[in-house]
Amino acid sequence: MPASASVSSSSSHHRASPDLLVRLGSTDPEVKLRALREVKNQIIGNRTKKLSFLKLGAVPAVAAALDAAQSELLIQSAAALGSFACGFDAGVRAVLDAGAFPNLISLLSYPDDKVVDAGARSLRMIYQSKLAPKYDFLQVENMEFLLSLLSSENEPFTGLGASIIIHSCQTDIEQNTLCHAGVLKKLINLLEGSLSQRDGSLESLATIMKDNPEAASKFVSESGRALSSVIDLTKDRYPRTRLLASMCLIVIRNTSPCHLQDIGIKTKLVYLLLELLDDPGQVGEEASFVFSSLITQKEDLQKLAFKANALDKLHNQLLNYSSHPRRFQGILLVLADLCSNLESCRSKFLSLKALKLVTNALTNDNADVRAAACICLRSVSRSIKNLSAGHFTNEVIVIPLVRLLHDPCTSVQVAALGAIGNIVVDFTTHKSTFVKCGGLKLLVQLSKSMDPTMRLKALWALKNLTFLADNTCKEGILLELTTPLLSSLICDPEASVQVQALALVRNLVDGCINSVEYAFAENDIILDAIGRQLQSASKAEIGIQGMYVLGNIASGNEFHKDAVMHQLIPQVNDGDCSFIVKFLRSNDSQLRTAAIWAIINLTFPSSPGASSRVIKLRNAGIVSQIKTMVNDPSVDVKLRVRTALGQFMAFSDGSA
Amino acid sequence: MSLFWIVIRQLAEIEAMATSKKVITKEEWEKKLNDVKIMKEDMNKLVMNFLVTEGYVDAAEKFRMESGTEPDIDLATITDRMAVKKAVQCGNVEDAIEKVNDLNPEILDTNPQLFFHLQQQRLIELIRNGKVEEALEFAQEELAPRGEENQSFLEELERTVSLLAFEDVSNCPVGELLDISQRLKTASEVNAAILTSQSHEKDPKLPSLLKMLIWAQNQLDEKAAYPHINDLSTATLEDPAI
Known part of the structure; x- marks a missing residue:
């Protein structure tokens, strides 16, 4: 049969032709076989050809040959389908739509080894795509089948087994099911196998142990050499194996650090x-993401990376790889991790003039790169020192960032909000740049988004914009935001959004008497909304922000103070104790502090109505509650309690 | 490689003894060499590794029978691999591609650089055979899309197509593309990729062992005068130059 291979050579590089489709459907097995080989040889390695054959409708015709009885036809059909599915999602979809999946599975029990191999290879290609159907590990026969794949001597089988695990094992239930069925043992055996078996095993192990301490412990205790073989593979001659081995160790470290106590291992992984x-290829690309998983939120590792001159290297990579989107994204994310905690990293970053490269990335064609650039900016700008120096508030950065607020991609918008949230903090002169280029309008628009994360981040940025802002700026913000919108955000269905809205009001009414007035705009609707939220507060954080708002308002004039009293002690008492008593009894010391602050501001002795307010507070049982708190475990609370009690004394009839 | 490390250790010991440049006579040296125990099986494995990697299937088969050394790969796969290599060396690139795809369709699907080089070689062969029109069409249909995906492919493609612009290709700046060495380069790239797909190392161990020997001799030259191996094919020890 292979003798026919070169028959069509003179014309085989021509476009996918409809004639080929006819031949694929031929009843003559010779003609059909030649056509299948031709399709296969044209599409392998050639994305353009895959697409044009796909459009021509060749996939169902190729898949139909899986019904044939001749081994050679089955092999060629399976190989062609595998190639359609290789690294090409549209191809995977077409193969699945053609119903080829169950037929490929049944090839695995065919009496001819070559057919079996071809089937397993094709299925593996399909399982490397997200579009592959999820494999149900919870079914007993599926698990048996998987175990038989992993126990096989045959590489396409073990490869398929690993791809299934990597593709379909997501929940901890699935991870535990695999562990209990003995999959770890099989994978540990494969660590001794061939190159592709080792790689498949390492990636599968990482998938099973990710965020699952039970699985990680089971792996470590499964065999004395399991962990040490993975450590040995970090010194393997193949870069991909080294990468996967380090990925596996990082998963173990991040899941249960107790199994990798050795200090040396951290340094080794960093280097x-x-x-x-x-590595110029895929390994180098993936290495950045693995590196990020090693150092993210781990200050000790960030320090090690800093000492190992990671910033210089990453800076060079930024220069060299700006045209490789995935690699560029990975490098930006690693930079973001490095600069998330350490001021030393941030100043090195700025001294390398990397800021300009990251700023350029804000306008990259690729959405993932834009989002990563925002995340990086957010990390670098988490620094009072750098913010004060005004590194981030010039138009070169602010204008593209504001533009990203209406990026078509949600993840970019959210990331941009994160960066803006930091950049607008604190510095009045720069706030005007931001407002001038339309940033405020966009933030307000995004605070009305259907997406709760977007509302949260937008409000967070608005809150920071309001922080220590002057009155003109505050007025501008409220004018844009409007009182009704703000009060409805205080009552948002998401608790985390409520917190940010309350914190925004807290910043808004902070400062001079004029500021306090904002809470009373349009018939006190903001103040009433706050009162309602505090009455039903589901999270301590809501109580904390709400009480600080009341505390700030209570620092105003008599009218303001009485309005706060009205919220604390409603006229019609329905028998429930006021929320303030609940807060004073809370386990959260910050909430107790916030509550006492409000009381202190209400009973400040020099204000004319203080005496009558103390009487009201006493009648409502609040004074006696505070008296029980003189020995509060929190020093902060204790100090405020004493101040409050001192103020009550000033109006007491001696019995206080 | 244990043999190598034994030699290195010996050299290191000698090095440690040498305070100034020490002279070691041929007799002393040979005595030391005789003290080094090398397993015959290890030597055999080294030879088998060379024969398998380089694709000498008949020799490997004979050697297996004579020495009882088992190859770490199915010898039948060598025949297939050699057929691919030979096809490229003879300029039958399309035939080679089909053979690789029969062997394992993943190789060219997951190795864009190799796939490009094979297609480039196909183009070179068309140009060599004077099929100008076909060459242009092939470049446009098959290679141009790869160039769009990858900048360095595009540069290589431009270089190859420029062959068509010269009257006398043997004497032009890109003439080396038509050289037989270009075929050998492509052939060895395919060979390496097939070996890797079979989880076999792509280079034999013997040449790197010889490179290490040269390196070790150079290191030792700094410290001592001793019998050198200059001719690697005979491995004769030459008297130290004093």
Whole structure:
């Protein structure tokens, strides 16, 4: 049969032709076989050809040959389908739509080894795509089948088994089911196998142990050499194996640090991944994401990376790889992790003039790159020092960032909000740049988004914009935001949004008497909304922000103070104790502090109505509650309690 | 490689003894070499590794029978691999591509650089055979889309197509593309990719062992005068130059 291979050579590089489709459907097995081989040889390695054959409708015709009885037809059909599915999602979808999946599965029990191999290879290609159907590990026969794949001597089988795990194992229930069925043992055996078996095993192990301490412990205790073989593989000659081995160790470290106590391993991983970043191909690309998972939220590792000159290397990579979107994204994310905590990293970042490169990335064509650039800016700008120096508030950065607020991609918008949230903090002169280029309008628009994360981040940025702002700026913000919108955000269905809205009001009414007036606009609707939220507060954080708002308002004039009293002690008492008593009894010391602050501001001795307010507070049982708190475990609370009690004394009839 | 490390250790010991440049006579040296125990099986494995990796299937088969050394790969796969290599060396690139795809369709699907180089070689062969029109069409249909995906492919493609612009290709700046060495380069790239797909190392161990020997001799030259191996094919020890 293979003798026919070169028959069509003179014309085989021509476009996918409809004639080929006819031949694929031929009843003559010779003609059909030649056509299948032709399709296969044209599409392998050639994305354009895959697409044009796909459009021509060749996939169902190729898949139909899986019904054939001749081995050679089955092999060629399976190989062609596998190639359609290789690294090409549209191809995977077409193969699945053609109903080829169950037929490929049934090839695995065919009496001819070559057919079996071809089937397993094709299925593996399909399982490398997100579009592959989810494999149900919870069904007993599926698990048996998977175990038989992993126990096989045959590489396409073990490869398929690993791809299934990597694709379909997501929940901890699935992870635990795999562990209990003995999959870890099989994978540990494969660590001794061939190159592709080792790689498949390492990636599968990482998938099963990710965020699952039970699985990680089981792996470590499964065999004395399991962990040490993975450590050994970080020194393997193949870069991909080294990368996957380090990924596996990082998963174990992040899941249960107790299994990798050795200090040396941290340093080794840092240096190994920095070295792998230099790989010009896919390994280098993935290395940045693995590196990020190693150092994210781990200050000790960020320090090690800093000492290993990671910033210099990453800066060079930024220069060299700006045209490779995925790699560029990975590098930006690693930079973001490095600069998230350490001021030393941030100043090195700025001294390398990396800021300009990251700013340029804000306008990159690729959405993931834009989002990563925002995340990076957010990390670098988490620094009072750099914010004060005004590094981020010039138009070169602010204008593209504001533009990203109406990026078509939600993740970019959210990331941009994160960066803006930091940049607008604190510095009045720069706030005007932001407002001038339309940033405020967009933030207000996004605070009305259907997406709760977007509302949260937008309000967070608005809150920071309001922080220590002057009155003109505050007025501008409220004018844009409007009182009704703000009060409805205080009552948002999401608790986290409520917190940010309350914190925004807290910043708004902070400062001079004029500021306090904002809470009373349009018939006190903001103040009433706050009162309602505090009455039903579901989270301590809501109580804290709400009480600070009341505390700030209570620092105003008599009218303001009485309005706060009205919220604390409603006229018609329905028998329930006021929320303030609940807060004073809370387990959260910050909430107790916030509550006492409001009381202190209400009973400040020099204000004329203080005496009558103390009487009201006493009648409502609030004074006696505070008296029980003189020995509060929190020093902060204790100090405020004493101040409050001192003020009550001033109006007491001696019995206080 | 244990053999190598034994030699290195010996060299290191000698090095440690040498305070100034020490002279070691041929007799002393040979005595030391005789003290080094090398397993015959290890030597055999080294030879088998060379024969398998380089694709000498008949020799490997004979050697297996004579020495009892088992190859770490199915010898039948060598035949297939050699057929691919030979096809490229003879300029039958399309035939080679089909053979690789029969062997394992993943190789060219997951190795864009190799796939490009094979297609480039196909183009070179068309140009060599004077099929100008076909060459242009092939470049446009098959290679241009790869160039769009990758900048360095595009540069290589431009270089190859420029062959068509010269009257006398043997004497033009890109003439080396038509050289037989270009075929050998492509052939060895395919060979390496097939070996990797079979989880086999793509280079034999023997040449790197010889490179290490040269390196070790150079290191030792700094410290001592001793019998050198200059001719690697005979491995004769030459008297130290004093």
